[in-house]
Amino acid sequence: MQITDYVNTLGLDLKQRYGEKVHKLTLHGNFSCPNRDGTLGRGGCTFCNVAAFADESQAHQSIQSQLALRAQEVSHKAKKYLAYFQAYTTTYAEIEQLSHLYKQATEANNIVGICVGTRPDCVSDEVLNLLSSYLFQGYEVWLELGLQSANDKTLKRINRGHGFNEYHQICIKARALGIKVCTHLILGLPKEDDLDYQQTLEKVIDTGTDGLKLHPLHVVRGATMEKSWRAGRLCTLSLEEYSQAAVSLIRHTPMDIVFHRISATAKADELLSPLWCEKRWPVQNRMGKLMSILGGQESAL
Structure with missing residues (x-):
């Protein structure tokens, strides 16, 4: 059995709609973040080190060059693509610069x-309005919002710099314009447990979202x-703890919500804990086994 037997993944959704695989x-648009440059704060969110997942060497390469290189790397897998501005805060610039990129x-x-x-x-x-203009040109548009948790106390604890209300308002505005929203959630944040995860999911579903990304908390260098x-005041989830928590959320997610990701990895030379996050397959295999027993997304139960 494959993960797509239990989860409505982005890859499956795109293939069904485009008739072929889309990658x-x-x-890297060389963006910054208001939680790093002093606008909101310094140092960023307490969990953040972009170098743990992004290739900083791309920062000064042209968008065309980056796309050509990435497309060449996956040309044996797909011939159609989504351009994903990932590193830092990729709407944090003057509108003219955003339009150009x-x-x-x-x-x-x-x-x-x-x-x-x-x-x-x-x-x-x-x-x-800029993003919605691409819809009229026939492009698919996804706004990926880093929420992480709907608990305002948690958001303050991790120095996020915003609360749930900001997410709620933007999510409603974006979807009203036809822009698809993908919500990022982190499991294993300090002082959170399964109840917090479930409450966050419920609030996100009630607000309305088109996609989800689930991510285990990583402790990374920097x-x-x-x-x-290092002081022993923070513990991360085991592979089994994360698998069970993530599967529980997936099983309570309506089938029309697309999962862009059900786990995540970090670069081995940056990752401190949990070390199982160096590779993607052990956790995906465990989650697949759990779902084969319990079931997947709501309509598949």
Whole structure:
């Protein structure tokens, strides 16, 4: 049995709609973040070190060059692509700069859509209007919002710099314009448990979302959390703990919500804990076995 037997994945959804496999190509637009540059704070969210997942060497390469390289790497897998602005806060710039970068991406060969990863407090009406303009040009548009938790106490604890309300408002505005929203959630944040995860999921579903990304908390080098972890004040989830928690959320998620990711990895040279996050297959295999017993998303139960 495959994970798509239990989960409505983005890959499956895209293949059904486009008639062939569509691959995400990650881009680095050399953005910053208001929680790093002093606008909101310094040091970023306590869990954050972008180098743990992004290739910083791409930062000064042109969008066209990055797309060409990424497409070449996956040319044996797909011929159509989504351009994914991933690193940092990819709506955090003047609207003219955003328009220039997004236009370069959408005009590249075989691009069928654009995905932008950002914070809920960095999406202005101008940005939403710009993104919605690509819908009228026939492109697919995903706004990936880093929420992490719907618990405002947790968001303050991890120095997120915004609350659930900012997410709620932007999510409603974006979807009203036809922009698809993918919500990022982290399991294993300090002082959170299964009840917190379930309450976050319920609030996200009640608000309305089109996609979800689930992510185990990573402790990576250079993040503020590294100090707490080394001092023994922070524990991360075991593979089994994460698998059970993530499967529980998946089973309570309506089938029309697409999962862009059900777990995540970090670069081995940056990752401190949990070490099982170096590889993707052990956790996916365990989650698959659990779902074969318990069932997958709601309509598949």
